[in-house]
Amino acid sequence: MAKKKFKTEVNDLLNLMIHSLYSNKEIFLRELVSNASDALDKLNYLCLTNEAYKALSYTPRIEISLDSKNKILKISDNGIGMNEGELETNLGTIARSGTKGFMANLSGDAAKDSNLIGQFGVGFYSAFMVADSIDVISRKALEDEAFKWSSNAENYTIEPCEKDSFGTDIILHLKDDEFANLARLEGIIKKYSNHIPYPIFGQKEEYIPGENGAQGHSETKVVQLNSASALWQLPKSSLKQSDYDDFYKQISHDSADPLFHIHTKAEGVHEYTTLFYVPSNEPFDLYRVDYQSGVKLYVKRVFITDDAKELLPVYLRFVRGVIDVEDLPLNVSREILQENRILAHVKEQSVKKILGELAKMLKNDREKYEKFYALFGKVLKEGLYGFGPDKAEISHLALFKSNLREGLISLDEYKARMSEQNAEQKEIYFITGKDAKMLKNSPLLEDFNARGVEVLLCDDEIDAVVMPGLFEFDGTAIKSVTSVKSAEQNEEQSPWALEVAAKFKECLEGLVKDVKISTRLTNSLSCLVFDESDPDYATQQILRQMGQTNLPEFKPILEINAKHEIIKKLENNKTMIASVARLAFDLAKLGETQSVDDPGAFIANINELVAKAL
Secondary structure, three states: OOOEEOOHHHHHHHHHHHHOOOOOOOHHHHHHHHHHHHHHHHHHHHHHHOHHHOOOOOOOOEEEEEEOOOOEEEEEEOOOOOOHHHHHHHHHHOOOOHHHHHHHOOOOOHHHHHOOOHHHOOHHHHHHHOEEEEEEEEEOOOOOOEEEEEEOOOEEEEEEEOOOOOEEEEEEEEOOOOOOOHHHHHHHHHHHOOOOOOOEEEEEEEEEOOOOOOOOEEEEEEEEOOOOOOHHHOOHHHOOHHHHHHHHHHHHOOOOOOOEEEEEEEOOOOOEEEEEEEOOOOOOOOOOOOOOOOEEEEEOOEEEEOOOHHHOOHHHOOOEEEEEEOOOOOOOOHHHHHHOHHHHHHHHHHHHHHHHHHHHHHHHOHHHHHHHHHHHHHHHHHHHOOOOOOHHHHHHHOEEEEOOOOOOEEHHHHHHHHHHHOOOOOEEEEEEOOOHHHHHOOHHHHHHHHHOOOEEEEOOOOHHHHHHHOOEEOOEEEEEHHHOOOOOOOOOOOHHHHHHHHHHHHHOEOOEOEEEEOOOOOOOOEEEEOOOOOOOHHHHHHHHHOOOOOOOOOOOEEEEOOOOHHHHHHHHOHHHHHHHHHHHHHHHHHHOOOOOOOHHHHHHHHHHHHHHHO
16 A cells, blocks of 8 residues: 655645644534535435436434544544545645645734635645544445545555445544543534534533432433524524524634625515625635635525526625525526526525615615725626626715715715705716825816815726726716816917927827817826827726737827926927926826836936926
């Protein structure tokens, strides 16, 4: 029997489990029970949908037994089981992204990092926090052969063995007495796994009082340790907040309480139950393309899948929970998930319910809503892109920074101030960029600030994509300040100002579409704007990041402040026009949080102008 070496990334993971993540060791039992429940889910589903399995007769259960004297703990299930190849794949090599994802997200805080274990699908290895060695004996359903996987965390072996029935036994040879205690194990089960949908049986010591004055004694009995109830199917009136919180931690592998939950039972044409949670922490894969869906689908309390991203739109991918539908076929396929009218109805109503609850929170508990928005506002705003059916509802939930107010405001609050303070204002204005502080001081806002006109400061990356497509809000047009045309000139411009604009355009040929005299600038020398049909710098950058590498070149329009002292003094220093033209362009780019094309030339230009001015 040859010993096999773990791959490098698995060795790194095991070393971390054994030597670093020891602050919350009890989660090992949560992870092993969760794996056993998954194995029962798989077999239960096959027995209902696959003819080959329908003849199997079994009662799903998980058993926990302890030999405290020899410090041996066994977790058994009669689920789907594993054959030799699956033991190798699932326990020996971990040819999956989970390990790397787990290692990449470590913070160095053992308490926090231990809570990541279940989220990355590497929970089995947490058992090495409490065990010197582990044996896994498994026999796959409908197969006759059984195999034993054994490891001391340095290497592993797989060999044939005997097992009377299908399922898996995980045998832990404990390091010490910390978990060789029945009461401790029962407490952990009730804490983390009370609502696992299958019964968990285990030993429990009970005191039997003596009769007729005889001394009492203790007996060890096998009893059910968990409630094994589908919590989402219980009446809301029978559940406490702690029940909801505990169930959330079980399905999400999160150690923190959720921010809030939404429990709904729908009856009528379509009957279904949903229990949704919004976490109080960002899921680790929130911004990954291959994110894991956080919602499990059940049909009549039978687990179907936890990998159906079709259940909720992408902009709600932070939601965790359960959807249990009464009138779907059990053998529902991915194609049916995408096309089924019943599921489409459930999805539509679920989205409506979630957005409705968020709207109530925004109105009634602003502090809590802003906490939610700090976590998931960027993701929620993805729903503003394109022409989705929920765009109007999401626009009422979006929050923005402002040039005139501290904190965050909604578009409803913007319009309320607009009607109170600027009755003649007909449009909502925004500016996009990388940093709200720089946007607030942008030359583009000088005229808006002078007139007391509010501008939304959109400094999230997603804003550059979604805001140009948010054409209106409740009948009011929304416009970028870069596409707002300069006001009509109220006075005739001096011939010199017009000459400077023409000269600047010559000097900046190939860099700008045009050079114009600005009416929006009051203090700054220059600013850059774009034609209404052209994307600004921030939007161009995001579009390229999204893969649109063949974008045409959109040249900006340079606006100059004819009343600025530099423009006036140029009349007596015409030899400096080319240098000042380039300076005005580069300064305007910096004002847009863009880098100058040639930093060396920019510095040389500054040095030359300063030297001539001294």
